[in-house]
Amino acid sequence: MNDKKIALKMVIDGKERDITYEELALSNNLAQEALVRLLIEKKLFEPKEMMEMLETVKKERYRVRE
Numbered sequence: 001m002n003d004k005k006i007a008l009k010m011v012i013d014g015k016e017r018d019i020t021y022e023e024l025a026l027s028n029n030l031a032q033e034a035l036v037r038l039l040i041e042k043k044l045f046e047p048k049e050m051m052e053m054l055e056t057v058k059k060e061r062y063r064v065r066e
Contacts, residue, residue: 004020011017040047 004022006018007021007024008019009016010019036050039045040050
């Protein structure tokens with residue numbers, strides 16, 4: 001029995017396909033990495049700026065609630 005949970009169903013070339021949460025997460029990760037690489041390649045920002053923004057977002061999102 002397959003224990004993987006289905007995130008969504010897609011129809012590709014007329015065939016229905018189940019997409020697992022793991023596949024969806026991997027797909028999102030690959031798309032995000034491609035986008036960041038492209039933005040850096042086009043010199044819209046520097047890798048250092050990306051890392052600084054990641055830290056900012058992390059602090060905002062995971063701040064301790066009082």
